[in-house]
Amino acid sequence: MKIGLEIHVQLNRLRSKLFCGCRADYYTLSPNSNVCAVCLGLPGSLPVLNSGAVRQAIMVSLALHASPSTRFNFVRKNYFYPDMPKNFQISQYDKAGGVPISTGGEMELITDAQKPLRVKLTRIQIEEDPGRLFHPSGLGSSKYTLVDYNRAGVGLLEIVTQPDLSSPREARVLITKLRSILEHLGVCNTSLEGAMRVDANISMDGNNRVEIKNISSYKDVERALEYEAVRQSQLIALGKPIERETRHWLEEKGTTSSSRAKEEEQDYRYFPEPDIPAVELTEDYIKDIQDSLPELPDSRASRFCRDYGLTPYDAGVLVLDKALADYFEETVRLYPKPRMVSNWIQTELLRQLNEKKQEISELRFGPKELAEMLSMIDRGEISGKTGKKVVMEMALTGEGPKSIVERLGLARLGDESAIRALAQRVFEENPNAVKDALKNPEAVNFLVGQIMKKISGRADPEITNRVVRGLLKAQTSS
Amino acid sequence: MKHSNEIVKTDATTIAKMVSSQEVPAREVLEAFLERISKYNDALRAFVYADIEGARTRASEIDREVKRGTTYRMAGVPIAVKDVISVKGLPLTCGSKILRGYVPPYDATVIARLRKAGCVIVGMTNTDEFAMGSSTENSAYGPSINPWMQSRVPGGSSGGSAVAVAAGMAAIGLGSDTGGSVRLPASFVGVYGLKPSYGAVSRFGLVAFSNSIEQVGLFARSIGDLKLAYSVISGADPLDGTTLTFDWNLTTEEGTKANVFRAGKVIEMSGEGVEPPVLEALDRTVETLKRYSIQIENVNIPHLVNCLAAYYLIAMSEASSNLARFDGVRYGSRVKTEGNWNEEYSRIRALFGSEVKRRVILGAHALSSGFFSMYYDKAARFRTLIKSEFESAFRNYDLLIGPTSPSPAFRLGERTLDPVQMYLSDVDTVPMNLTGVPALSVPTGFANAEGGLLPVATQLIAPYGREDTIFGVASLLEKAGLSTPKVVNPWGNIL
Structure with missing residues (x-):
């Protein structure tokens, strides 16, 4: 089994969105209140790159041992979708004249195996988040759809791994570790809804690769992959082919479903974003970030x-x-x-x-x-x-x-006379144990235990021991 | 109190001085121009929306402020704005049905700067739909008409602003120049038209047609006006990441002294296919410059002729993406449909005119996988080549000159049926957009046509960032009396 992940991380600890001054932490704001000409894509508005986002992306790149590009740019990914104000997404790419902010990288994971697992990264890129769609009476049955653009334009990092993972569990381990790295870097509050979203590729022993999209919580990655692994194994066992397709993770049902709408290969018509000049980073800038990594x-x-x-x-x-x-x-x-x-x-x-x-x-x-x-x-x-x-x-x-x-009333009972009274009752109730204890010092513990049991372990063990031994001594001497 | 005809003939620099010194109130200046709008706009269709009440309120406000001691660099100067530039509170349609009803909630940076300088925004002017055209005929409002001759186009796409300035309906006009859309109409109506260096003027608020090559440009009837307005609108803008500030000082004579010793006449622009009156005007320019001890030589830019193809590939590609946002969801026209959003988008986008549709489709094709390297990418690589040809020319010459257009204004309808003929109108202007260098169209004479006169023009082209050079040389031509733009009444009567 081969699994590769594309992890989207919201840069929600920045003060503002990726290309405008609206807030990056939109989570509690009422719909469409965190918008401006730029993130609404009003005619004539222009994106201006948030330098804080570049800095954070470089932090993440360095933390993941990726190589930052000293010169990178943005591209437009063109497709129509109602949650996209401009009907293109400003993103990065490694083709069509695009250079992402960093390439390569590696994560070392502790798994059940003897040796740590090394997972290679393909690239890290910066892009903008789209808005969110609401289907008031459910997807497919709603007569209308509402759009909230509060999220539109929030900075995202897309971290792409190579298919080096071999089980859903390993995928979870990777996500967990990545999450902790992001939290340590202070670039993402990963607990917020949708702050870490995952697309996963999974292929079973040389069969076709299936992409699972829409895993909107990092917590669901393992579950989604497990479901998909079982589904594919069953198909293989029945001798049925596995389609090369994109499937959607249905969180409530815990299943995936084929997204037929996207079956035909999308042509995103990538080309370099003309409104954002290529960014050049100096070695000093990168070194400064490297030196100040937390x-x-x-x-x-x-x-x-x-x-x-x-x-x-x-x-x-x-x-x-x-x-x-x-x-x-x-x-x-x-x-x-x-x-x-x-x-x-x-x-x-x-x-x-x-x-x-x-x-x-x-x-x-x-x-x-x-x-x-x-x-x-x-x-x-x-x-x-x-x-x-x-x-x-x-x-x-x-x-x-x-x-x-x-x-x-959970305070430890340290009153010797009270413990003695309890001990006497235990002695009376367990004459055989007392006899044993007289011969065998090991059996003393049973009596102590019985006393403890009577008051839920609250008796001071030192005093209790002393009292029991005292009582036993008294029995011997009598 | 001045006669209103005197006022509209007065240059913006003088108007600003008169208003500042309270010699003539801004309100009176405005009325002189408004009078011409009410008289001639029906015939010329320069303005598609005149904000008469808003302009009056603003002019009165400026008069009050001036009385209180507020100083403005362009006090009371009436401005015409091409209908692709966002003005807060005024309808913005880009000459298209698709944006019907859209009123922008913000000012473009150039508008904010002009307002701050005391200008009065008179209204929005006609344009080819989304600035796609060379004649202002592709407008949902119908074509603008050349005030020199009723049968002729004013050029485009910024034809409305060009006509407004030429016909004395505004002192200064704002246009946008993606492939010649300021310079071509300037040459057709006989005013100055400036395409700045790429990045010199903020595009924030300019509805994007082709972001990587276009600039907001200016129409004016004097070099002094041009320098004044340009010093107000140019300079880095935090809202446009592609802008920068050059260290000119356009406000002093010294800052725009013509430090030009050698100029190159571009052979590829002045050969076959250029009409005689245009060549004669170019020759007159050469002679005049020689009088100022400027040495003129012929210069080759071998690949200049290929610019048009590369230009249209880049412009259409970028346009196909830029215009994707017009889907009726957030602003503009909206149609009620029962279908899914794909069907709704299709119905809304059917409101685009045929030229816009053609360019969006061709642009999408040029970007699509399998064709990208053949079209868009090849054009992008060509751009690097042509830039280097310009750079090597500018190693030998301080300035290049050539015509703005091979011909004077053509007839209405003459090129509408053949898009390629229309695209060819831009042959002398697109190279400067591809290379990002500044260029000015200077009216340098007239051609006789149909018993009347049509203006012709010469283009001054400077190295990147050397607008000061352009202004310096243009001032010489102005002083020498070669270039004397006039306010014109329809049809062709000089005021």
């Missing part, structure tokens, strides 16, 4: 291993989500036991996020609360087990750990 996931993982003593695996998991890695480091700053923090994040925190299908940014408690909770365990105020309960409760209510412990 820390990227791979080197951050190495640092986590080196400075915090984490295992490469744990460090790898943390840095694949910048927000998670940030959360980790902030917690460590407040509670300097990195491995402990890492364990808690990777088990309890991620469990909460997975259960609630949340992003770390949506978590209702921050590093401060986590650190506070961990300190409470250290100080013996709660047990580790109680800590897990506190985490769950914090995730649910957003309440601080102290207040949760108070409200739910």
Whole structure:
């Protein structure tokens, strides 16, 4: 199986769109309120290239080991579609006199395999996002279609990989890593709807290549490819041919469908965009960006291993989500036991996020609360087990750990006489265990465990041990 | 108070001075021009929309501002604007049915700059549809007429502005020159017509026909006016990435002194097929320049004759893409259809005139895969070649000269049935668009035709960015009395 990806990344952290002054973060604005003569393509308007977009595209290129072009230009991709104000898209291309902003590049992925997987990139290019269509009563059945041009003209990077991936899972690993790189570079808020959109090519063992379009969330890439792999395998098993075609990913159904409208080969009539002069970049400009690149996931993982003593695996998991890695480091700053923090994040925190299908940014408690909770365990105020309960409760209510412990009465029982009373009850209920414990010191743990069980693990283990041993000693002597 | 005939004959530079010194109010200046519009526009069809009330309001406002001490470089100068340049609040149709009802919400950069300089926008002038034509006959409003002779076209595509300036309906005219669309009509009606260096004037707000070669240009009746208006509209614009600022100082004599020692007469422009009166005018120009100690030699630009083919390939290709946006979704005419959007687009785009359709189809073909390298790309490569031929000519000469057009104004309808004949009208003007160099059409005489006179012109062509040279040489011709543009009443009566 060969899979290649075309990933569209919105440059939504820029102040403005690619060719005009309208906002790049259009997500919360009412329809058609974030538009001007340029992004509406009014007669006579001209695009002026956003230099910030060039800078960010070079950052991404360098982070992905691609070679920036010292001279590049834009092309027009001509086709009629109602979401395109000019009925052409200003884009880049490597033919028809076009030179994209960078070529080549490589990503190294950690997969199940022994060796890291190297995926080659073909090119990275800058282009403008079209507007969005709304079909009020569903695609195909709507009597009319509404267009919102707020998004039209937002800068996009298109990152094209070679077909070096061999499973849907690897595709997901690539997307996840790319997402983290983009977040570390600060060029894309990838959590926003449509901020990362993917087209995927998949071909099975020498059969025709099928393109899946419209995967509008990076989260769906693996699912879409899995569906397509199964569909194609079934066809092959039945001895049926696989058509070379473009299919659309239908998010709600979780299937792909052939997009017949696009069956005939589109002729985009590319030619160099005359309104934007070719851009020349100096070596100094590129070097300056190279020198000021922020820390990227791979080197951050190495640092986590080196400075915090984490295992490469744990460090790898943390840095694949910048927000998670940030959360980790902030917690460590407040509670300097990195491995402990890492364990808690990777088990309890991620469990909460997975259960609630949340992003770390949506978590209702921050590093401060986590650190506070961990300190409470250290100080013996709660047990580790109680800590897990506190985490769950914090995730649910957003309440601080102290207040949760108070409200739910989860504080560790450190009162020796109370523990003694409990122990006496356990001794009475488990005479055989007591007999065993007298002979075999290992069996003491059973009795301790029974005491803990009675009060949900809140008894101070040190005191409890002392009390049990004291009671056993008393029995022997009597 | 001046007689209104005196006012319209006065050059813009003097008008600006009179208005600034409150000798004549801007409002009175305007009325003189409006009077001629109401008198002659029906016959000449220069304006397709006259903003009479808006202009009056603006003129009065300028008078008030002047009284308050505000200074303007072009106070009260009435301007005619080709109907392909965006003026906030005035209908913009590009001479087409497809844009009916569109009122732009913004000013083109040239308009904003002229307004700021105190100009009064009189209205929008006739043009070939989307500036595609050489006679102003391809207009949804009907053709403009040459004020020198009723049977003749004014040239195009900026024919409306040319006529407005020639017939004293505006002091300065704005046009656009994609392949000669300012210079050709200027030569046909006997006024100055400037095609600036590519990038010297902002195209922001100019509805694109062929972006890589066109420029906003000017019509005027004196070199002083041209320099004044040009110093106002030129210069880098943050809204147009292809603009830049040259370091001329057009406002002083010294800044446009004719530093020309050697000029080349382009053989390929002045040979066979050029009508005698045009050649005679060229000879008179040569003689005049010699009097100013300018040495004139013949110069070859071997591939000049191939420019027309390359020009039309590039212009049509870019146009096919530029005009894709006219789909009726966001502005302009809209038709109600029951079909899908493809069908709706087809119905809307049927509103284009036949010349526009021809160019869109030919351009789309020239760009399509399989033909790209044969057509568009070859034309683009030719452009590099012709540029280098011009560059080598300019290594030996400070200026090139030739006719603006091989013939004076042709008859209405004479070339409408044969597109290639029409395209041939641009043979002497398109090379400067392909190469981006500045050129000025200078009225240098008349041809006798049908018992009347038709203006003929000489073209001054300078190296890229050397408008100062052009103005300097043109001033010499003006001083020598060779070039004396006049306000003309229909048909051919000099005011």
